[in-house]
Amino acid sequence: MLTSFKRIIIFGWKNFKRNPGSSSAAVFILVIVISMITGLYLLQRPVEYLVDTIEEKVDVSLYFKEDSTESEMLTLTEEVEKMPEVEDVTYVSKDDALSVFKERHEQDHLLMESLEELGINPFLASLSIKAINPEKYKDIIEFVEASEYNSLVEKVDYYKKEPILERLFSINDKVNRFGIGFSVILGIVAFLVAFNQIQISLKNAKEEISTMRLVGASNWFIKGPFIVQGVAIGTAAALISLFLFFGGLSIFNSQIEASIPGLDMLGFFSDHFLLILLIQLATGIGVGVSASLIAIRKYLKA
């Protein structure tokens, strides 16, 4: 058994080595296929990064009425803080709002003079709310509006931000759905292209398979070397793709970071190295072996 297994591996390896033309063509096609799938996986990162960045910048503010007391406002703050959907709540008093405004616009003399002339603090105290998930803002606002504290609230800026938030959810959803759909289509196209190439490579093997059968080789002794050949083609293609991506990202990572500040693709690649290697090997070996098996199946039946 072990001897047969060893022989099957040697036969497959020799087939791979002795047909450099067809092996290289199959490896080349698989490199393209693996690169497309790896590219799709890596593309997730900038999309995720952009969505996260936008999400981080989104918050909702709730403005208190002029006559609300400090203690009432702090009670509402505590109630909102208790909600599981809420990540962070910041209470901004009237005075804090005024100082923040002054700090931000101290260079704008006209604005500062107008504020002086007004003689009062025109700002309202507010609550700045950050949700764990932007989809939860609606629930948080509905909770406040339904509560006894609704009478304290002058206005909520959620309704101004709602269309933007919904657009963000829709983009995120579309990107995810497009990614899944594109992966499925790409997977099918990849398999068909690789299958076709491997089948062309095996056309010459038709005669050999028939001879092997005539001299008494069992089906596994015939199939085995083709499986090994598929593994060799898939592994070579995966390693070449890995090298190409690592090399490409090493060269272009600084340009990517310059275009999208904070996006470190090389870091992402290194952190997910094992998973990427696994995806590439699984794609290469999976397509290589299954295409070989399907292609020789009909010769074995003949």
Add this chain to the structure above:
Amino acid sequence: MIKFQNLTKVYPPKCVALDNVSFCIKPNEFVCVVGRSGAGKTTLLKMLIAVEKPSSGRIIFGGKDVSSISSKDLPLLRREIGVVFQDYKLLQNKTVAENVAYVMEIMGKGEDEIRRSVPSILGIVGLEDKANNFPVQLSGGEQQRVAIARAIAHRPKVILADEPTGNLDPYNTKEIVRLLKKIHELGTTVILATHDKEVVNCLDERVVTLEEGKVIRDEEKGRFII
């Protein structure tokens, strides 16, 4: 050892390749199956290695009915028979030595035995110096000698040779006939299908003559008469 019993093969719709053929082959016999092209010689040999199934009748080999063999037992049957084809059917991706070793390898013979046997078998067919060549680097005669070496490598009980000299010049034809005689002398049953008169007449062995799928003559020490 081999019994062809009322063997008939009809290819649809009505092409009769073999018509009620019956004869026996004893162990260690040398039998020439002769006839014109299309007489049914190749069909007969193909049935013995279960490439074709008879329309009716049976083939008994070593006590087993070949015509109803299961696909699981098929490789085992074929390992008991060495076959030499007119078009050699060598494995083009393997060297001469690897072609000869192949059947021994699929039978699970040990590395040491294979390493010892292959050079001596190549010695028998005079190709020791071509062990590392690929078939494409050999002449037709040399390729046929490799095919013979492969057929005898695992010491089968029977050698089938289907028009082994069909593609060869007279010099190589003599060489192949000499090898087949030598294999027979070493104790192997040889069945030679041919339409080469010279070959049959120089062998002076049993001759079964087929015509239009029927056995019309079966003679010990026969001659090629059609």
